[in-house]
Amino acid sequence: MSPVFYILSIVTIAGGLAAVLLKNLVHCALAVSVAFAGLALLFLSLDAQFVGFAQILVYVGAVAILVVFAILLTRGSDQPRESFFSRTWGIGLVVAAAVFAVLGWAVLQSSSALPRESAVPVASVHDIGVALVGRYVLPLEIVALLLTAATVGAVIVAMHEKDGTR
Amino acid sequence: MLGEGIIKGMLETARNFAGSYVSKERLITVQYPEEREALPENARVFPFLVYDGPEWLPGLRCVACQICEKECPPKCIYIDKSADKKPDAAGKPQNYPTRFDIDVSVCMSCQICVEVCPFDAIKMDKQFEYSTDDRFGGLLLDREKLAKSNEYYHQIHPVEANEVDTRLAEERAAAAAKAKAAAEAAAAKAAAAKAAAEKAAAETPAAAPAAEKPAAPKPPTSGGGGA
Amino acid sequence: MSGTNLPATVDQIFITFTHWVAHFFPSAFQPIVADVLGVIGIISVFPGLFAITVLLERKGLGRMQNRYGPNRVGPWGLFQPVADGIKALTKEDVVPFHADNVVHFLAPLILLTAVFMGFAVLPVGHHMELMNMDAGLLFFFAMGASSELSVFMAGWSSRNKYSLLGAMRAVAQMISYEVPLLLTSVIVVMLTGSLSLPRIVEAQAGYSGILPHWYVFTPMGFAAFIMFGIAATAETNRSPFDLPEGESEIIAGYFTEYSGFKFAMFFIAEYLAMFSISGIATTLFLGGWAAPFSFLTVVPSWFWFFAKVMCFIFVFIWMRGTLPRLRQDQLMNFAWKFVLPFTLVDLVVTGIWRFMGEGILRWIVCSLILIATYLIMGRTGMVRKPFAPRSYRYAE
Numbered sequence: 001m002s003p004v005f006y007i008l009s010i011v012t013i014a015g016g017l018a019a020v021l022l023k024n025l026v027h028c029a030l031a032v033s034v035a036f037a038g039l040a041l042l043f044l045s046l047d048a049q050f051v052g053f054a055q056i057l058v059y060v061g062a063v064a065i066l067v068v069f070a071i072l073l074t075r076g077s078d079q080p081r082e083s084f085f086s087r088t089w090g091i092g093l094v095v096a097a098a099v100f101a102v103l104g105w106a107v108l109q110s111s112s113a114l115p116r117e118s119a120v121p122v123a124s125v126h127d128i129g130v131a132l133v134g135r136y137v138l139p140l141e142i143v144a145l146l147l148t149a150a151t152v153g154a155v156i157v158a159m160h161e162k163d164g165t166r
Numbered sequence: 167m168l169g170e171g172i173i174k175g176m177l178e179t180a181r182n183f184a185g186s187y188v189s190k191e192r193l194i195t196v197q198y199p200e201e202r203e204a205l206p207e208n209a210r211v212f213p214f215l216v217y218d219g220p221e222w223l224p225g226l227r228c229v230a231c232q233i234c235e236k237e238c239p240p241k242c243i244y245i246d247k248s249a250d251k252k253p254d255a256a257g258k259p260q261n262y263p264t265r266f267d268i269d270v271s272v273c274m275s276c277q278i279c280v281e282v283c284p285f286d287a288i289k290m291d292k293q294f295e296y297s298t299d300d301r302f303g304g305l306l307l308d309r310e311k312l313a314k315s316n317e318y319y320h321q322i323h324p325v326e327a328n329e330v331d332t333r334l335a336e337e338r339a340a341a342a343a344k345a346k347a348a349a350e351a352a353a354a355k356a357a358a359a360k361a362a363a364e365k366a367a368a369e370t371p372a373a374a375p376a377a378e379k380p381a382a383p384k385p386p387t388s389g390g391g392g393a
Numbered sequence: 394m395s396g397t398n399l400p401a402t403v404d405q406i407f408i409t410f411t412h413w414v415a416h417f418f419p420s421a422f423q424p425i426v427a428d429v430l431g432v433i434g435i436i437s438v439f440p441g442l443f444a445i446t447v448l449l450e451r452k453g454l455g456r457m458q459n460r461y462g463p464n465r466v467g468p469w470g471l472f473q474p475v476a477d478g479i480k481a482l483t484k485e486d487v488v489p490f491h492a493d494n495v496v497h498f499l500a501p502l503i504l505l506t507a508v509f510m511g512f513a514v515l516p517v518g519h520h521m522e523l524m525n526m527d528a529g530l531l532f533f534f535a536m537g538a539s540s541e542l543s544v545f546m547a548g549w550s551s552r553n554k555y556s557l558l559g560a561m562r563a564v565a566q567m568i569s570y571e572v573p574l575l576l577t578s579v580i581v582v583m584l585t586g587s588l589s590l591p592r593i594v595e596a597q598a599g600y601s602g603i604l605p606h607w608y609v610f611t612p613m614g615f616a617a618f619i620m621f622g623i624a625a626t627a628e629t630n631r632s633p634f635d636l637p638e639g640e641s642e643i644i645a646g647y648f649t650e651y652s653g654f655k656f657a658m659f660f661i662a663e664y665l666a667m668f669s670i671s672g673i674a675t676t677l678f679l680g681g682w683a684a685p686f687s688f689l690t691v692v693p694s695w696f697w698f699f700a701k702v703m704c705f706i707f708v709f710i711w712m713r714g715t716l717p718r719l720r721q722d723q724l725m726n727f728a729w730k731f732v733l734p735f736t737l738v739d740l741v742v743t744g745i746w747r748f749m750g751e752g753i754l755r756w757i758v759c760s761l762i763l764i765a766t767y768l769i770m771g772r773t774g775m776v777r778k779p780f781a782p783r784s785y786r787y788a789e
């Protein structure tokens with residue numbers, strides 16, 4: 001377990017660092033997807049199959065692609081002229097450290113994260129499904145509604161130009 | 167209904183697929199090296215030199231006038247004119263090419279050399295399989311490779327070859343008639359001269375056979391060419 | 394399927410072989426040895442199938458267009474794949490001067506790896522899957538999704554406008570059609586109640602009389618099967634959805650700048666993706682390794698799996714020989730205005746089916762809803778809109 005964990009951690013952290021430090025935006029996006037994949041593998045090494053695969057499917061398959069698309073459509077993919085590393089890496093590190101601090105604080109505060117040597121919870125896909133449409137059905141529906149609203153909003157934003165002024 | 171056209175198209179290709187195994191007429195491919203389609207009469211690839219009679223070198227119609235060499239747009243014909251003269255197919259003494267090369271890697275098959283040749287000596291061939299490893303030597307055809315018999319010309323372009331032969335026969339007949347007329351005139355003149363001066367009688371028998379001689383080989387050549 | 398009779402022995406012959414090889418090793422290594430053997434099996438069988446398929450495709454396409462197809466190399470052109478392979482291996486590997494070397498090199502590797510990983514969960518026969526995962530279906534689609542990124546990497550790193558256009562088209566198309574692809578498989582998951590592929594096959598392996606219980610023989614299963622087929626064709630960039638590599642417009646799309654063995658890797662990956670998506674379609678809708686009639690169960694299960702996959706491949710080839718390429722706007726309209734809504738209706742119908750209980754009534758109700766939806770959506774979708782004046786929204 002532990003060597004696997006360390007390898008995956010190194011891969012994930014390296015991916016994250018590269019995403020912050022590299023100059024070329026597309027390289028950053030690719031590095032982010034490496035970090036995503038590393039996270040997914042971490043989930044898998046914890047026997048959380050569903051979460052791991054969902055992570056790959058959603059983050060590597062969709063989010064990374066969308067990021068890349070956004071970069072290409074906004075001409076961020078131009079070749080870097082000066083150094084290999086981003087000039088704003090210092091700010092990036094500060095932001096990352098701040099986020100890390102907040103997350104770490106939240107994790108330490110939560111009661112369930114306390115190291116307990118109880119049985120490892122085995123969450124099968126079935127259990128996750130039951131929990132999603134059973135106990136957590138309201139949050140699920142709210143999130144679904146929110147996303148639908150966002151989609152409709154995006155469509156309206158995109159349509160505005162068509163029959164508008166120009 | 168949506169998808170109707172797709173099904174129709176799929177059925178059509180399925181029919182092709184099955185049909186191509188049943189009926190061979192559907193397969194339009196010509197399996198080239200084994201099967202060949204007859205080239206059309208007017209097909210042309212590269213020029214060749216026509217010769218009459220059984221031997222290629224004496225029979226070459228080309229008189230090395232070098233008109234084609236000058237007219238060829240990409241300048242791919244190379245001719246060396248002979249110093250001596252030899253009798254051509256019609257028996258008339260003519261120059262002949264000591265070198266006649268065509269670089270077919272440069273030739274663009276424009277047929278201009280054929281159009282300008284006043285002696286019908288160069289014609290377009292249908293032979294197209296010139297592929298070779300030797301890009302320079304293998305594609306520079308010399309006069310021996312270029313020489314093809316009149317019979318071959320009849321095989322590949324029958325209509326055109328017949329026209330050429332009739333025209334040549336006419337020209338030769340006209341030339342013969344002219345020569346005969348000249349001979350007769352000469353004979354008449356000779357007769358007049360004989361009447362005038364009996365002393366020159368020894369020269370007349372020598373002149374008469376010389377006038378008749380050019381006419382003699384002509385009928386066999388044109389007859390053999392027309393057959 | 395149990396017992397020690399001959400059919401069962403033949404059926405499980407590869408499993409028996411694996412166990413036999415593994416028992417030469419110390420018991421600690423036995424699972425690893427079995428896995429390695431399985432991996433070797435996958436890496437050898439599917440590329441072999443690739444060689445056969447390329448030949449079949451070229452010959453089949455030829456026949457559909459009233460041509461012979463390749464018939465020069467060996468008897469009836471049977472050695473054509475060998476000649477192709479030698480050609481691909483001996484070609485020079487050209488990398489464009491301005492290309493992003495690392496990304497350019499990694500793209501085909503990642504693509505091929507992701508495609509090969511998909512085979513790990515496919516049950517190619519009874520008990521013949523490399524990994525029996527709880528979330529096998531999800532794993533399969535996760536691997537499919539990660540191949541999109543490598544397509545993008547290939548197109549972007551080549552620094553070629555055709556490559557980039559091809560990659561953009563490919564990614565847009567794959568994202569658009571991944572949604573219906575996932576939703577149609579959700580229908581099967583709803584019917585089975587499991588994401589595990591062996592479980593899905595076992596749920597279809599029963600018979601009523603001699604007829605099998607395949608999901609394609611239910612109204613919503615059939616509709617889902619058609620939609621899955623369409624989405625799968627788009628996902629694998631096969632004609633008529635081959636815009637990403639439309640050779641008349643953008644040369645070879647995202648792998649324009651690849652040559653030699655890297656090009657061959659893209660080529661192989663494309664066909665392997667076709668096999669894996671055919672395999673998953675077989676598993677989801679056509680009963681996987683289950684025999685088509687109950688009296689045919691004596692034939693080994695792996696034979697049925699590959700036979701069904703090859704049927705799929707043939708249909709892929711058939712469509713390629715028939716249908717012209719779509720236009721980009723037609724492609725997107727078809728995905729978002731027809732396939733996706735129809736799949737959603739199908740999803741609702743599946744719910745209805747589950748709650749109506751046994752009986753002939755649910756067959757009638759579900760079929761009627763689906764046919765009506767299809768007709769209405771087909772009618773409205775077929776209306777040809779006049780072209781709007783050309784606008785240059787993104788050109789400034």
Ligand code: SF4
Nearest residue numbers: 238273274276277279
């Ligand atoms: S066909 Fe044209 S190019 Fe060829 S040799 Fe004759 S004149 Fe020259």
Ligand code: SF4
Nearest residue numbers: 228229231232234283
């Ligand atoms: S081929 Fe014709 S034009 Fe050319 S040199 Fe000979 S006679 Fe003259």
